[in-house]
Amino acid sequence: xxxxxxxxxxxxxxxxxxxxxxxxxxxxxxxxxxxxxxxxxxxxxxxxxxxxxxxxxxxxxxxxxxxxxxxxxxxxxxxxxxxxxxxxxxxxxxxxxxxxxxxxxxxxxxxxxxxxxxxxxxxxx
Numbered sequence: 001x002x003x004x005x006x007x008x009x010x011x012x013x014x015x016x017x018x019x020x021x022x023x024x025x026x027x028x029x030x031x032x033x034x035x036x037x038x039x040x041x042x043x044x045x046x047x048x049x050x051x052x053x054x055x056x057x058x059x060x061x062x063x064x065x066x067x068x069x070x071x072x073x074x075x076x077x078x079x080x081x082x083x084x085x086x087x088x089x090x091x092x093x094x095x096x097x098x099x100x101x102x103x104x105x106x107x108x109x110x111x112x113x114x115x116x117x118x119x120x121x122x123x124x125x
Contacts, residue, residue, distance in 0.1 A: 005046035019067030027071035
């Protein structure tokens with residue numbers, strides 16, 4: 001959401017700019033896209049900025065014209081998810097499971113709890 005509101009902090013912004021240039025890859029689990037699209041359906045506020053963007057335009061900005069690809073959990077991801085039940089809510093568990101199964105470098109998130117469990121590397125500030 002912060003990407004769409006253009007309010008990313010420096011480190012997260014750097015990661016997105018690298019992805020826009022094609023020198024890095026950002027993949028978000030499908031549950032993340034679902035959350036963003038549903039939040040936008042009635043308008044939302046992100047970091048004190050009103051974001052009035054239709055879900056279809058957000059999809060285009062993120063994944064069609066933008067730097068984010070969709071990562072769906074495969075068999076390995078679901079296996080990882082099964083080990084995370086009880087440690088995270090479903091949303092965060094799917095994010096961490098995707099990260100572990102796909103061996104990504106880090107998760108772009110402002111949520112400090114994700115980094116606290118299993119020493120997951122995060123990018124934000």
